[in-house]
Amino acid sequence: MTVRVDGADEVGRGPLSTAALAVYRALVLEVLLLLTLAPTIVVWTLLVPDPTNVWLYALSGLAIGPALSAGLYASRAWALERDQRPAAAFWRGYVRGFWPVLRWWTPALALAAILVLDVAFADHVPGGAALRPAAVLLLAVLTVVAGHLLVVTTFFSFRTLDAARIALYCLGRCPTASLGVLALVVAGVGLAVLGGDVLALLLLFAFVRLAHLNARSVLTLVTETFTRHA
Template identity: 40%
Template sequence: MSDVFGARRQFGDGPLSRAAALVYTVLVVELLLLVTTAPGLVALMLLERDVSNLPLAAACALPLGPAVSAALYALHHQRPDPTDLHPARVFWRGYRANLADVLRIWVPLLLWLTVIAMNLAHLPAASVPRWWAAPLVLVGAGVTLVGVNALVIASLFSFRFRDILRLARYFLVRAPSVTLGNAGLLVAVAALTVLASEAVVVALGAVLALALLVGSRPMITAIRKEFIG
């Protein structure tokens, strides 16, 4: 009996087994991402790429925030042992637990970005100098990076909402590697959206969430060491 248990443990501890567990988890998380974002994604694909549809596009993106949060939660809590994998169960647990906090972050973020995008699109019509585009883009980038940090923190930790925002702003400067990594990831997502489509981004959603999680490790580790007693 002990030999069987030892063999099972050895199987679960090997690098190939851990890799297989990660691949399986990513695939399951991707499937659940598609399921939870499908209504908004279908509606978004039907919209024409026109400035007037920006508010509708933001509404279609509402399911994306909770889905990404649940994906981060599931990937963070994944077990390396292939004999004890339940990514779907962990995904839904994270989805339910983080839904309220994530929506408090995600909805204002979408509103801010929609307002900024609308202003950028209508600068010529408003007779506003073109150089106004630069500060608007900087504000949009800053708001987005703080929002991404807040999304990661809300997905993995239980803090008060105002503390989540404070930590998100704090680590924007405290962890420059995380900020630069998130900025690069956002640029890649924007490029994929423009050059391909939103469907391609969602199809790679679990991989992108894993990249976000890995890139945010310094912030996650610092929060665990410094802010969790």
């Protein structure tokens, strides 16, 4: 008789084994996020925080989308399996989502850069101050839609335009998740400002895991509404 030893048997199911596995996965996720975000981290560290550099910030931020997508993909895969190769799930998600994410992440960053410039230089344009709230609101909506679109692109295989429409649909249908995206972004920015960039970078894994938990209602809605059931 042959006894099959799977990931769960290797890891064990006791509380200590579960805790050790959770810590191990968190460390692996943190290291891989730092690795894939290295170009962004280096450039953003060297840039002077000035609105005139917004296009350089946007260009160097291209690496963020695929990295977050891989982190979300790995987080969901880990919830379904208990093997001791967490890095494999991350790289699988990175390769799978790289181009699908970049196809919309690139124009989204460009639009965000334009809105940031509108907010920063509103006082230099006649009537610009009155339009600043609208630019801030559009930037907030873009942030939430991008958060939902990241989830849709990571876990489903829709065309880019269809995925964008679904993300807009989720904007109103998943209000808790929409507020959650904004809360995570505000918390991340606040942590970087108040606690420093190093602390924010060291908590990247927590940000991604919370983003995965926040996306559950979006995943359920998209699965039940836009996919076929056998």
